[in-house]
Amino acid sequence: MIEFQNVSVDFKQKTGKLTAVREVSFKIEKGEIFGIAGSSGAGKSTLMRTINLLQSPTSGHLLVGGKNITKYRGKPLRDHRRSVGMIFQHFNLADNLTVYQNIAFVLRTAGKTPAETEKAVCEYLSLVGLSEKAGAYPSKLSGGQKQRVAIARALAGGANILLCDEPTSALDAETTISILNLIKSLSKQLGITVVIITHELEVIKSICSRCAVMDGGNLIELGDVYDLFTKPQHDYTRQLIGHVHKHELPLKALRSMDGLLVRLTFRGWQANTPVISDATVRFGVNFNILAGRVEYIGGKPLGILYVNPLGNPESVRHALDYLKEVVREVEVIDNGV
């Protein structure tokens, strides 16, 4: 659906040029929800803005729906932009226009009649659950409602791609979830391809199927979200994810601990056996559970457990060998004091 071929974007600066995006090539498939992660300044926003040519690539090509859009200007460019909706962190609604007028603009400028416009505006407002707010001005809406209006505006013209530039970064946790759910259900319902850039990895974890990681203008990792989160290949990715996966064990728990601190990582549905009690029964080693949690990434579970095995060193070694066989990842973090 969207294919980047060696796309680079340079910005002229007084001191020379700044390469915001460097030789990026990958494909986003039709109908998928694709995430681009990275810290600020990584080039993810610049990369995304090449899709609707708010930013022209300095070199390389961009194929959207099989057509090379890189050099589009004038009418072909405007037609292309109509097929790509975009939403923003700060919603960017016109304050002096009502909700209705904000959405209607897109349809009227696309040459729709007033009757067609009215029908489409009402349809999309009800799709985002804001039918009763048609006459309201944006200042009277909450952040979540504003983003819903922005989504209706982005899609009302019949776009089949939705670009989301930090769509939930200005929203509270609860609203974030409801907006993400809306994007997910619209994507399914209307068959649109969604590209989300965010520095919030929670967003990517909860709705994206695949994800790219960018750093310093380079695309450093790309893959299935679950693999990326559970088996990051690149140091930077690991560091980025580290913020999410970090388990802060209270110092007190560590001080009173005797022996090893071991981290067990369970991926997917592999761990159906009660491994801990198995190990206890087989090797006579007791496990003191210090911390643990299960999180779901793209609907698949990832379990992390911190344990402190108690018993004679020989049995502990056997028990850990056994665990390594059953659980894919067993890591001894601390050899005790």
Add this chain to the structure above:
Amino acid sequence: MGFDLRQALLEAFEETALMSGASLLSAVVIGGVLGLLLYATSSRLFVRNRIINQTAGVIINVVRSIPFLILLVLLIPLSKAVVNTTIGPAAVVIPLSIAAIAFFARLADASFSDVNQGVIEAYISTGASKWSVIARILLPEALPSLVRNVTVTAVSLVGFSAMAGTVGGGGIGDLAIRYGYQRYQPEVMLICVAILILFVQGIQLTGDLIAKSLDKKQ
């Protein structure tokens, strides 16, 4: 004597209103278009063009850096050519308009620039033409601020038009100088000042009310 104060005040007020009104109109129309040109040629989202932008900017600055009294005298030949007279309200409208156009162009540019760029970009990204975005998004978004700046321009014009008395422009200011100062009639001076105060207050109040009713931001 034959001096009817009431009649004189009425005439003077009419002249002031005519001078300020006519030059305000040209300021809003021509200055507004110039302001839009300044904005559009400076914005990445429209038709950024440094040469046009800087040329227009320099011309506006030149006009604005000439003190109005000097501009008034400087432009006497132009007034003569256009309205075929060098005295009276009609002659003064030319320099007043030119000063006001330059003044309002800058203010209008600022009003347009104050519109959230993200909003403009969001609408450019919908595939709408730049003209549609200017007419249906930029203008309504800038309108409350434009109205406030029209008010500022109108108030300045009332002040400028008083100076115009020196080249025989007529108006309240002229009346105040001729009778109040030169003929030692302080009561005329006081009445003229009072009228100007009320006039300016009225303009400001009306402008504020309109701007507030147009602004849906709060």
